[in-house]
C-alpha cells in the first residue's frame with residue numbers, strides 16, 4: 375500500500391474496541407511481530423492519532439472509531455442507485471473521483487475513505503479530515519445541464535446536508551454562504567464542488583463533502599477558524615456509516631430536485647437556514663477589500679445580497695469570504 379505502513383490500519387482496527395489490548399495479543403492475532411505493533415502505534419501517534427499506551431495493560435484508541443463498511447452503506451441506500459467505492463486512505467476523494475469520472479465511472483459513484491490526507495478547500499486551501507476524526511466523501515453526478523448552469527449547486531448541496539444533520543438531531547445546523555455548514559457559529563462541514571463539461575452540456579460534477587466527526591485538540595489547533603464536530607454537537611458517539619447514509623439520502627433529494635428544477639424551490643428554505651440572514655456581516659475579497667452591510671438574501675443565481683450604506687451589492691461566489699459582525 376501507499377506511503378502509510380501496511381500494518382497501520384490492521385493494528386488500529388485491533389485497537390478500536392473498548393478494552394485495552396496488549397502488544398503481544400495484537401501481534402498474535404495479526405500474525406506480526408510485537409515490534410511491528412509497537413512501530414504501527416508510534417507511526418499512528420506521530421500522524422496525530424490519540425492512542426492510550428499504558429504499561430501492563432497495552433493500547434487503546436482514545437476515541438472509539440467507527441470504520442466504514444461500503445457494502446452496508448450501499449445496502450442501506452436501497453434502490454437509490456449509488457455505488458460506493460472505499461479506500462482506507464487517499465489524498466483527496468474529489469481529486470480521485472474526478473479522475474475516475476474522466477475514465478468513465480458511472481453516474482452516482484460515491485468515493486469515501488477512512489483517512490483523507492490531502493483534502494481540499496476553496497482557493498487551494500486545505501480541508502483537514504484526520505483518521506477517525508472526520509467523514510470525507512465525494513459524489514459523481516452527471517448532469518444534462520451545462521457547467522455554467524450549476525452555479526447554485528453548492529447551495530443546494532449545503533441545504534441537503536443541513537436537512538440530514540437536523541434529522542440526526544442537530545436542530546441548530548445552519549448554512550454559511552456559499553459552502554459551509556455551521557453549528558453554534560462554528561464550522562462543522564464544508565463542500566467543494568468541481569465541474570467539468572461543455573458550454574451546452576452535459577457536465578459532470580464532483581461534489582466533495584467533509585464533516586467533522588470528532589477532532590482532537592491537536593487538529594483543532596491547526597484550523598484557523600472556530601470549529602465544531604458532531605460528537606460535541608450531539609453529545610454522543612457517531613456511527614460514520616449512519617452519517618454517510620443520511621447525508622447521501624438527503625443529498626439525493628436535493629440533487630434530483632436540482633437536476634429537474636435547478637435552485638428554484640430551494641431558495642426560500644436556503645435563506646431561512648442561513649446563519650447570517652438579516653444580520654450585519656462583512657464580505658471580504660481575497661485582495662483585502664471588504665464591504666459591510668445587512669444580509670438581505672440570495673438571488674436566483676445564488677449571489678449573496680448585502681444592503682450596504684451605499685445601496686445593495688450582489689456577490690457571486692469566488693474569491694470571497696463572509697464573516698459576521700457583532701453588534
Ligand code: ATP
Pocket residue numbers: 494495496497499500501502503508551552553554561562563564565584586597598599601602694695696
Ligand atoms: P471562508 O470561511 O473564508 O468562506 P471557506 O469556508 O470557503 O472559507 P474552505 O475553502 O471551504 O473555506 O475550507 C478551507 C478552510 O476551512 C481552511 O482554510 C480552514 O480555515 C478551514 N478548515 C480546514 N479544515 C477544517 C475542518 N476540518 N473543519 C473546519 N474548518 C476547517
